[in-house]
Structure formats: structure tokens, C-alpha cells
Amino acid sequence: MAGKRRKSIQITAVALLGLIAGAGLGFSLGLLAAVRTAQFLLTDYAHELVHHAEDAGTEFKHVVDTLDHSSDGFCSDRELTTMKALTYRSVQIKDIGRMRDGMLYCTSVAGRLPKPIPLKPPAMVTTFGTAVYSGIHPYISPQDTGTILGHGSVNVLLAPYMLERWLRPGMDYMVVTMNTHTGQMTQIGGKHFPVSEQWVQSEGRMERADALLISRCSKINAMCVVTEEKKSVAKEHSSPLLWGFTLLGGAVGCAFSLAIAITLSLRHSLPQQLRRAIRRNQLTLMYQPIVSLDSEQCVGFEALVRWQDRDGMSVAPGIFVSIAEERGFIGELTTWVIKRAFHDMRELLATDRRLQLSINIAPADLANEILLETLEACAVIEGIQPEQIAIEITERSTTDLTKARSAIHELHQHGYKVHIDDFGTGFSSLSYLHELAVDAIKVDRSFTRTAGTEAVTAVILPQILSIAQSLGLEVIVEGVETDNQVQFLRNADRSLRAQGWLFGRPMPPHLAMDFVREHPGTYLHASLEQTERPDA
Template sequence: MSSALASLRSLLYRPWLLATLAATASATLLLLASLGVAMHQLQESESAQMNAKGERFLERLEQIFGQLRQGVDLLQAQPLRGCDAEMVSTLQQVTYNNRFLFEAAYVDSSQSCSNRGGEQALNQLPPPDIQGPTYSYWLNTTTEPDDNRAALVLGRGNFRVSTSRGHLTDVVDLPPEGSLLVILDKGTRAVPVLGPVQEWPPASGWPPDNDDALQVFPSRLIYRMPTKSPDYQLVLITPRASLPLKMNGMLWLLFPGSLLLAWCIGWLVLQLVRQSRSMSSELQGAIRRGELQVLYQPIFELNSRRCVGAEALVRWRRPDGTLTAPDLFIPLAENTGQIRQITDFVLQRVLEQLGQVLRANPQLYISVNLAACDVMVPRIGLVAARLLALHHVAASQIAFEVTERGLIDVVVARDNLQALRAVGHQVLIDDFGTGYCSLAYLQTLPVDCLKIDKAFIDALGHDAASSGVAPHIIRMAHALQLRVIAEGIEYEDQALLLNSEGVNYGQGWLFAHPLNARQFIEMFTRGRRMGPRRIDDEA
């Protein structure tokens, strides 16, 4: 398993490969997002076009029906009946005065006449499609695509007037397979005024629950036109694929823009990986050249203010004297596997520098931080055993600190930590409260001490939301019979409050800054505290 992970890490830890993968993934995601935006824009454009068509049709239909009613009412109101020359003249005058009237006719049981002379199409009509109390309606009186044939006919008494297809289609060109329908019989039957017959009802859920004029379906768009008559409805129906759609010019820029952004992401990943590899190489050289150094953060008993131990801290001071923060190189070392070398270096340097004072003071201990990779395998126990035997130091004087985040597999970690405790090492949980170690797991872990994170110490007496966390951790530790170390103590009132809460030990700048080995030995042997200056800047 470890070899497979190593192979995978080696495969992925190639700048050009990672950059290519990042650019490809970014391009795919960005293009998909651009396509989604484009499709959404096209759908919005499609709906806007359909709304515009519907509004123009409705405006024209209102004009046409208004003139049809006006014309037939005028004819019905005048006293002439029959088909003499005066009637024909009257019919011609009505159509002349009304733009949308194509034909006007008089029809009775024995005769008929029209303004169009011998071209009388309105005397051979079938029964009306709609028979109202005042008007009769004939819909789609011809299926021939001829603008000069009547399409809508309105009748009253002996008079009939009609409009032509051209009057309906001169404002909007219906796309192929589009239709203007009149819905009859309470929505159950549709008669096409323009265009082919359509399947009706158009969907199983018709009529829709909402009152929106435009209804969008997967294969068609339906625009419902409001009418004043309860006897019929007007509907414009258009297949979606037939609408001429155009993408906004800005949308065309999304595609090359996405590719350019993906290229930039790939380039950025390449630079970051190269920088990471460069730092990794520098770190490897620093380990080899001895640029890493170990400092010691003393740990004090709060009651007596007596130093009982220290936490070993690793620092990287470059040849030019600058310090590289642990927050930068420790995560890098964990990702590259160099953390094992650093842990071994720290452990070896602790025993080389402090071996004599540890042998002379059996109660003094030094804690060393373990990364997740060393918590999950028993390797560090073997390394520690060899170095302890070489320097004749007891295992109880070397403690190991693990973070909650390092307990990836609690079961495996428990076994390895138990093996360390079995030979005498102490086990401390560092930065407790910032990870995901639950109380149920904590009860099963072989732990001697909890270290409360500095963030909770800083909140004491200041942050009402977080100030209760530290006392809660302290009570929990006491219930589990664990010692407690408070990290980051900077003020005397913090130390007094923590001591009153039952905290045994503390570390922080109130007592001492991180010290080099010589300074730590001097402080411990003379029993004096260091001043407020930052010692690690001098080391």
C-alpha cells in the first residue's frame, strides 16, 4: 500500500503533468460552465422571442377582431337587405374603410353577394365553429397557404365579414410547424387559424397551474393570449428547435476566455509546483547542511513556577540569516515525506544537546512533535529506542506530542501510541480542541496529558463565545485523570486563572521564549526566568 502511494506521489509530483491536469480539468469545468451560461442565455433569448411574437400577434388579433365586429355591426345596423347595387356598394365601402376586412358579404336563403363580385367565398361556409348570442365565428375557412383567402369569418344576422391570412402574418412570420390556435370546448379542442393541426392538449399537465402567458415545454413553447370571451382562447404554439436563436457577442467570448483562464491556471500550478519542488530541494539541502536547529520552549509547573520540561521546536535559519516559518516548511515536509528525516534529526539533536542534563535530572523531560505518518506506523519507537540506548537516557524523559488532526485512523494510532507508552514514553495530545478527536475516541487513546491550544487561552476573559472552552477541556481532562498543559500563556492573570481551574502546567512567553540548548540548560540549572526579549531571534 505504501509503495503504491509512493508511486502515485512520484507520478503526480511532476510539474508539467500536474500543470497539464490542472489546465485540462479547469478547461473542462470552465467550458461546461460557459456552455451552461450560453444555453441559459439561448433559452432566455428563445423565451423573449416567443413573448415578442405572442405580443405582436395579440395586438394584431385585437385590431382585426375589433374591425370585424365594427364592420359587421355597421352592416347589421343599416336598413338595406338583399343584393342590389346599393348593397354591393355598401359592402365595398365597409371593406374600404376597414383595413383588415378582406371580404364582406350578404347571405340569405335565396341569394348572396359580396364586395368582391363573383368571388363569393362566404356563401358556402359550414356551420360556425363558435355560435355566440350575437356573433358567429368561422375559423380557418381554408387550408391553402394563400394570403388572399379568408382565414377568420365573423357573422351577424345576414352579414359576414372576413380577414385574410396576409393580415395575420404580416406582423410575425410563423416558423415551420408553428400554429396559431383557437381553443374551444373548455380547452379540449384546438382549431388552427394559421399553421398545421397540433396535438392537443399539448401535455399531460395541461392546463398549467400558473398564470404565466408563456409556457415552456421540452419540445415546444406555448403562448397563451388573454381574451374577453369565455367561449374560446387564443394560443400561439411553436416548436423550440425552429426558433432562430443567436448568442450574445459576450457569450462567444466565454469560450476563448475559458481556455485562456485554464491556461493561466495551468501556468500558475506549474509555477507553484516548481516553487514547491525548489523549496523541497532547499529543505533537503538544509537538512544535509545542518541549517535546521532545535529550540526549546520551557514548560513550567504553575504552582511553583519550576521548569519541569520543554517542547522541542525546529527552526530553519538560512545562510543569509533569515528564518523560514515552520508553517511553510513543515506542511511541505509532511507532503514530501521529509518530515521523517526532520523528526529523527530533532530527536537526535535533543539527546546530543541535552543528554547530560537529562541523565542528571530524571524528572526532566523533553517532548517531540510527531507527524501523522509517524503516528500511523511504529517506526519512531525503533529510532527512539536506538538513540536512548546510545545516550543512556530513560524513555520516560522523551515524550511525544500528536495533534488531533494527525489521528487519521484512531484504531491504528491507538496501537502505535500504546506501544510507545509500553516502553515508558509519555503521550501528549497537542492543540486539543482544534481537531476532530471526540470524547469517545479520547477515552480509548493511551494519553497522559492534554495541551490546550493557545487560541482558547487567548479567549479567556475576552471572547464570550470561546472563553468557556478551556474550562470545559480542563474538566474533561480531570474526569479522564489526565494532566493539562496550557499553551501560549502571555499574562499573569491567565496563569492565575488557569491555576485556579486546576491546570497543572503551562508554557508561553510569560515564563520564557523558545531557547537554544545552552540557554535552556543555563535557565534550568540556575532556576531563573528569561527576560521578555525574543530569544529565538538571537539563536
């Protein structure tokens, strides 16, 4: 009896030891898989940022080549006009300057300077001969610091946050310029990481006590990118993977458990989460009012899509829309937005046929015949008139002028309005507006912020309004947040529409009717008084 009891205890002890050892091995393998997954995502992120940094280098080279081969006089009116056009068409460049003997004589934004300004010696010169000036206080914004790239008598001021639009949750980055001959390195963007020049040039990976780092360098210019993710963030994102390995455990199930963990990690990635959210109707739409500045009457709403990931964290629209574009399912997202927006706003749009609903689409949607089919089907189902729908496209959508013009013409033939969103920040020029035959432009909030101030860029907004008026275009000003901005816009001596937190923040559809009640206008007041108030 005692022997059987002892044997039972031994078997139980061995089983417990095996369970503990298997759980420990499973946890270790799970942690390793989490690190590998984080390294893969960091590497992918580094490659993406290098690609966008190369775009900045390409723009810089184009500016240098254009001005070096120009026959216009140094800082002449014609050359300043060329410099302004180059700056306007650039995404990563905020200003272009001309130098002689270390002195700055003119810039595209400020024009000819009253007195030449000396530049301090460059922090470094890259292998390609580009001078890099870091920590410079730019002439157009002396209170800030920025980075200038120079070659010969041409220099450019880079956008201070040129890669911020491609941020990924939980990850940070650093952008540097290198000289592979001298081993020099200068940071020009992002968060500072204490890493050596040799490690950055090696394009290696590093595991520290608290973080994972990856380095990748461009093959066509002297820029390198370092990406970082804290281990605590990687562990938090990979907790299901770690528990899966721990429970499965054991030497026999290691290979199988690893395959399952990789599958789960891929399944829980952000693109996969977004695609499932679209198909499961887990996104939401908010509606920001658009008002007439003359009467402060509500004239429409813009549909804004919102999404929370599986951890309940809000993901910025700029991030998940970019993911949908890169992974090729932006059409699914746009179709979902159109169907949901038409359904949400059908009662309000039927109450007053002069209200307008604005819907954003991606560049790929504009050339997709499914867009028009979806619009037509939803308009019939929900009883909405095409004239009440404004399709908002970005300037990036107009880079292929022929295709853009054809798509806009087809939308117009079916009664839909077309607006250019965030005007002034993209690739097109004002001359394109007449050829595209759009109905309105939405002035980007970056210009609104300078309205009525002494900022150098404050002169741009009145110029945009003047040209839009000459072309017969309606203007919607985004980002209106102060009374001073409203007063400035009202002094423009033309009818404008406005959108911003001063008039109303994005709201759920059931509050849109309440907002219209509070901003009715004479023609709408009577009909709304007879309409039953929706549930809050």
C-alpha cells in the first residue's frame, strides 16, 4: 500500500515537473516568437520610412537640378517664382533658399531678404556632397528648429515632421544622414537613440534590456532610419501568443505551437484586424457640421470614419486608411463608409434637400467603377438625391490629370459634387482646378491657423480665396477654431463655408438633427419644428 502510494506521489511529482518544464519552455519559445515578430514589424517599418526619406532626397535633387540649370538671375523675380512653384509642389520641403559665400540672400517663402543672413557651418557633409545643417532656426519660423540640406548655392528646409504621417502605434524612429567615408552621422528627424555610427551603417538589429532596434539605410542617398519598439509594448501586444505557448508547452509540441503562434500573430496584426472590422461592421462614423459663415446656418456634414483596435485603442484615420490603401482593400472601406453614411443621414437629408453630405474617398477609388455603382445603389435604396452628396478627393488623386478629369466628369453626369480636400498640401497646382472642373475646394487647416496673424504663410489664404473666386469655385475653410479666424474670413468679402471645432465637433448621427435645429435658417425652421426629436 505504501509502495503504491509512493509510486503515485512520484508519478504526480514527475508530471508536475514535466508540466513546469513544459510551461517554462513554452513561455521561452513564445517570448522568442514575440521578439521575432517585433523584429519583423520593425524591419518592415524601417524599410517603409527609408522609402519616404528617399522621396525627400529625390525632391531635394530635383530642386537643385532645376535651379542649377536655370538661366534666371540669382534671386531674381523669375527665379523666386520658380522657387515658390517648387516649394508648393513639394511634400517634404517647406522652403528653398539661395546662398553665396555662406550667406542666405533669398528664400521661396520670404523672398529677397533685406539683409543677407549668415549660416553656421554645416554639421556634416554626406558622401554624396550634401551639406547638412541641423538645429537651424529657420528664417520663416525663428522660434523653431529645423534641418537644412544644401548643395552648391541651393539649400532646402525640410518639413520638421516629414515622417510623422507614417507613425505606427507603439513604435518610434530616428532619421540620420551619414558619411560612410568619415563615419560621421547627424540626426535630422524623429526621437534620439544612443547608437553608434558603425552600428547604423551595418543595418543591423539590436536587443537592449528595454527595447528592440532595427537599422536600415537608403541605397540611393545618405539617409538611414532606426526604428524602435519597447519590449513592454511588444509583450503587451503578444500576450495571447505567450500564454498559448505556455499552455501548449513541452518538447513534443514545440514545432506545432510555434506554427500556431505565428498564425495567431498574423491574424492579430493591424491590417487583419481592420479587414475583419470592416466585414463585421465594427467601425463607426462621426459627422462634423459645415456651416455658412454668412448666416451660421448648418449647410451639411462631413462623414468621418473612426476605429478602435482589439485592445480598445483608437487608431488614427491617417494610419488605418493608409493600411487599407497599401494592402489593397481601400475599396471595401470606402464602400462601407458610403453605405453607412447614406443610411445614417437619410432622414436628415430627406428633411431638407439643401443639406449636403461629404464623403472622403481614396485616390484608388476615383478610378474604380465600383464607386459610382455603390453611390447609385445607395442613393436609390435610401432615397437620397445625388446633388446632396459631395465626394471629397485629395490632391494626390489628381496626379494623373486625364484619369481624374474623366472620373470627375462621370460623377458630375450622375449629379454628384466633387470637392478637393486639404487643398494646398498636395501635389496639384491652382492651374489644375479649371481643368478638373471641381465644385469646391477645402482649404487645409494649416492655412487657417495663420489667418489674421503675422506669419509668413498668412498671405497664402487670401491668394487661394481670390483665385477660387475667379474660377467660380465654392470654398470650405477647415480647422476654424477661433473668433478671430471667423472675423478674418468674413472680411474676405465673399460667401464662405467653414468647418471646425468652433462650430461643432464630430458627432454621432442621432445628434446631427439636434445640431441642425440649433442652426436652422429661416427655410428650415418650420419643418424641423414638426419633426419628432430622435432618441439621444
